[in-house]
Amino acid sequence: MKKKLNSSTIRRFITIGLVIALTALFSLLSSNFLSMYNLSELFRNAAYLGLIACGLSVVMVGGGIDLSVGGIVCATGIICVHLSDIGLSGYMVLILGIITGGAFGLLNGFIVTKLKLTEFxxxxxxxxxxxxxxxxxxxxxxxxxxxxxxxxxxTYLSLGQPLLPGGFYLISLVWVVLAIILWVVMHKTELGLYTFAIGSDEKSARMSGVNVAKIKVIGFIMSGAFSGLAAVFVTAYERTASTSLGNMREFLAIAACVVGGVVLGGGKGDAVSAFLGALFLAMLDNGLRKFGMDSYVVYMIQGSLILVAIAFDSQFAKISYRRRVKEQRLSAQTLTS
Amino acid sequence: MSKEKRKSLDIKVEGPMKEEGVLLTCKGIDKSFSGVQVLFGADFEMNYGEVHALMGENGAGKSTLIKIVTGVYHKDAGQLYIDEESVEISNPIEARAHGIAVIYQELSLVPDLTVMENIYLGQELKKYGFVEKNRMRERTLDLIKKYELDLNPDATVEVLSMAQRQMVEVLKALSTNAKLIIMDEPTSSLSAAESEHLFRTIESLKKKGTGIIYVTHRLEEVYRIADRLTVMRNGEVVGTLTKAEINPRTVTTMMIGHEIKTEYDVQRTFNDDFVLEVKDLRYGDLLKGVSFTAKGGEILGIGGLVGSGRTELLHCIYGAKKPSGGRILLNGKPVSRSVIKNINNGFGLVPEDRRREGFNPLQTVEKNIAIASHDVIANALGLVYAKKERDWAEKAIEDYDIRPKNRKMIVDNMSGGNQQKVILGRWLIREPRVLILDEPTVGVDVGVRAELYRFMRQLTESGSIIIMVSSDLFELVQVSDRILVMHDGVFFEEFPREKATQAAVLMAASGEHTEEGVPLV
Structure with missing residues (x-):
């Protein structure tokens, strides 16, 4: 039987196409868009957003939402600076930052599954x-x-330093590696399969013997831990933890997921969707600012793009549905003939 | 899931071994719910490799018997035997362990996962924490080949047809070594071609020795696939027929039992000046050219099996669904495609699913009654006076004896009968010219039913038309002035009131012509 492209694969190609198109556009319009320095900055910004988005994508694929990631970044960042003040090394702070973020996520998961409140x-x-x-x-x-x-x-500050003389930060490398690992987890392990199953149809998943509560809690822990990790890196780069840390990050992260193809309501998308979405948004931000656009224009363009992405996905779902109905008719015809 | 269970999956993937003899026996099963006995000493027996159909009217006890076999309910008396050994099945997990699997009407598949992922969901094959997709794929392919199915293990379930999804359900059952598969009205959401597909799957299962209990309302499917048929009525097993003994007359008589019909003495006069005409109405695959004319003062009953397109027909007339072809005329003028305009022109609908489509459960009686009449009780600015709303509701409560007599009562907290009176009252108070009823007495007790029938009669006496869809044969035969029976997307037979019997209507609904009815196809 011929293997058909499913809708997720098509959606993935569309996102990749968008990233490539944007890269082409900006590199044509600006000679220094592809410069080492700019790419390094671009990937640092993308990674900050992308780490949060990758963690969040686990919750979103499972049909949930995590609006607390901005708060987690803020709290974890400030706690990490305190931890380093009492004499812990940067690496210890890194680990404890992940744990702190994860603990916040655990609290979310506990409330959602035990007290049965909605994620939102x-x-x-x-x-x-x-x-x-x-x-x-x-x-x-x-x-x-x-x-x-x-x-x-x-050691803490070194986490925020460029790896190479010309740039490139550890956070970017970590982001790429973790996005790949998370992709493997989502597609090759029980945890990932169950997350898709819950996001796609929670009742069916439960009837098939999936421990829905456990998977949801793990999702929130992942989301929190990734935010905690992002907080460590961003404080290290900024050399301080300000109270505006993480402000509005939850919405940007959701936007990254949605633009990348994680469907609100769950069941579709993965960490790579979040990765590409974050890269796209960071690139857009970077490129537009390069042309001296004000931040409010950038916001407006980002907002419009998110609307376009959601509208597109709903239309896309309808088209896939029609395609399915058509195929169904065809197979029914071959049956009767 | 326990390690042992996973291990057993590793050893036996080919499904059940071909075995001979008796697979399941139920002897003298009794069951009561809060003092009301619903099963009376039910006996049932089935063999390996047999397709055993189970039929009966709603409430005959089919589902209760099935649920006892699958461990959902506990029997009060009697004994179950599997492979001629006495067993106790106290929960669904034990039923699974005994090799009993159920495929429900509502499928339990996850649309975004692939076929094999669905089959192994909850029982994945794993190595070092990674899911072994290759091994799962191989085994799924083995199963698919063995049962000669048309499925791709890597296809996402969302792109599959309903028939293919059912195959996945069947495979899911077989992957846990089910030897008895219970199918509860599996074709209710399938097209004819898809049903054919399912029948082939069933044939293939049968050949491999799997036993199938096939619960259905469709007689033609019983001829097509069943080896034996057991008929239930009022909680009792009426009898079991072999393939040769199955014929429509015998089966419908067994299902209906002795028929009592009240004599019809009132001479009705129909008003030829007020007619609703439906001409060659089409809706997707469900309605294939439906035509009828209803006259003022008439209660037109529409019979047929669930899923035969009856509800869609009503929705098309009401304007809630857009027909793909045909015309609907009221006194020669086309009926609007807008629900709001139709309501203002005297239409009303009492839907089948009253909780979701009928009323707003958390609102009061008053609000639920007034909601359809804001054209009358609102002023020119569209403002609704509380007093008018109250008067309107109190009139309905009084006229239609809605209890408790409290307009502030939350509808959700009322009995089914009174909820139905609220919805019916909402329309009746407007004196609709065309009232459309979809299963008007589901969940309504006998006393209230009689009242509802009286209100319906009163309305038609004022010259209005009532179109009523009902699966309750007794109601259909007793209440309708004329009955049209749907089968396969068209009206199959017509029964004038004096000729209609439950058995005849049931036969026509199954696609068998009767002596009593007038054939329309």
Whole structure:
């Protein structure tokens, strides 16, 4: 039997095509778009967004949503700076940052599965909670005013330094590697299959013996841990943890997932979708700013693109459905003849 | 899942071994629900490699018997035997362990996963934590080849037809070594060609020794595939017929039993000046050119099996669905395709699924009644006065005896009968010219039914038309002035009131012409 391209593969090609098209466009319009320095910056920004988006994609593929990732980045970032202040090395901070983020995710998962609250409301609320927690630990001067506090640990700061003389940051490398690992996890392990199953049809998955609660909790832990990891890298690069850390990141991360082909409601997309989506948005941001566009124009273009992506996916689903009905008719005809 | 179970999957993938003899025996099964006995000493027996059909009207006890076999319910008395050994099945997992699998009407597949991923969902083959897709694919292919199915293990389920999805369900059952597969009305969502596909799968299973209990309402399918047929009625097994003994007259008589018909003495007059005409109406594959004329003062009953296109016909007339062809005329003028315009022109619909389409369960009686009449009770600016709404609702509550007599009652908390009175009352208070009823008395107790029939009669006496779809043969025969029976997307036979019997209507619905009816095809 001939292997047919399924809709996910087609969608993947479309995203890749978009990234390539945007690369071509910007490199034609600007001579230094493909410069070492710019690419390095682009990939650093993309990785910051992309790490969060990759973690989030696990929850979204499972049919959920995590609006608390911005709050997790903020709280974890500030906690990490404190951890380094008490003398822990950068590597310890890195591990503890992942654990802290994961713990926040666990809390989300616990509330969603045990108290049976919806993902949207739970993570909307917990996002505020985590953000507030970050503010509690934020550095203040004697008058209680927020102040910048520089990271002193050299190993910590080294996480934010370029790997090569010309650029390229560790966060970009980690992002690429983790996105690949997460793709393998989503497609080659039980955890991944179950996540797709739940996102596609939770009731059927439960009837087939899938432990829905467990898979959902793991998804939230992944989302939190990836956000925690992103927080460590971004604080290391910025040499401090400000309270605006992670602000609005949840929406950008959702946007990255959606543009990349993770369907709101679940069942479609994966970490590579989130990867490509984040790359696309970061590239757009980078390129538009290069032409001196104001940030509000960038926002408007990003917003429009997200709408286009959602509209496209809903149309795309309809087209796939029609294709299916057509095939069904054909096979029915061959049956009767 | 336990290690042992996974191991057993590794050893036996070819499905059940061909075995001979008796597979399942049920002896003297009794079952009551809160004091009401629904099964009376039911006996049932089936062999390996047999397709055993199970028929009976709604409420005959088929589902209860099936659910006892699959461990969903617990029997009060009687004994189950598998391979002639007495067994206790106390939950669905034990039923699975005994090799019993059920394929429900609502399929339990995950649309975004592939065929093999669905088959192995919850029981994946794994090595070092990775899912072994290659081994799963091989085994799925083995199963597909063995049962000669037309499936691609890597196809995503969402691109499969309903018939193919059912095959996946069957494979899922076979992958756990099921020797008895129970199919509960498997063709209700299939087209004719797809059903044929399913029948071939069943033939193939049969050859390999799998036993199949086939629950259905369709007599023609029983001829086509069943080796034996057991008929149930009112919680009792009426009898088991062998293939040679199965004929429409015997089966329908067994299903209906002794018929009591109240004599019809009232002479009805129909109004020729008010007619609803449907001409060659088509809707997808479901309606293949349906025509009829209903006259003022008439209750037109529409019979046929569930899924025969009856609901779609009603929705097309009401304007809720867009027909793919044909005309609907009221007094010679085309009926609008807008529900709102039709309501304003005197149409009303009491839908089959009253919770989802009929009322707003969390709203009060008052709001539910007033919602369809804002054209009357709102002022020119579109504002609704609470007092008018209240008067409107109180009139309906009084006229149609809605209980409790409390307009602020939340409809969700009322009995099924009174909920139905609310929906019926919503329309009746508007004195509709064409009232469309889809299964008007499902979940309504006998006392309230009589009242509903009386309200319907009152409406037609004022010259309105009622079109009523019902699966309740007794109701159809008792209430309708004329009955049209649908089969395979067209009206198959017509019964004038005095000739209609339940058995005849049932036969016509199964695609068998009767002496009583007037053939339309």
């Amino acid at each position: 409301v739970t993570t909307l609320a917990s996002g505020f909670l985590f953000f507030g927690l970050g503010l509690v630990f934020a550095y203040r001067d004697d008058h209680g005013t927020l102040m910048a506090h520089s990271i002193k640990s050299n």
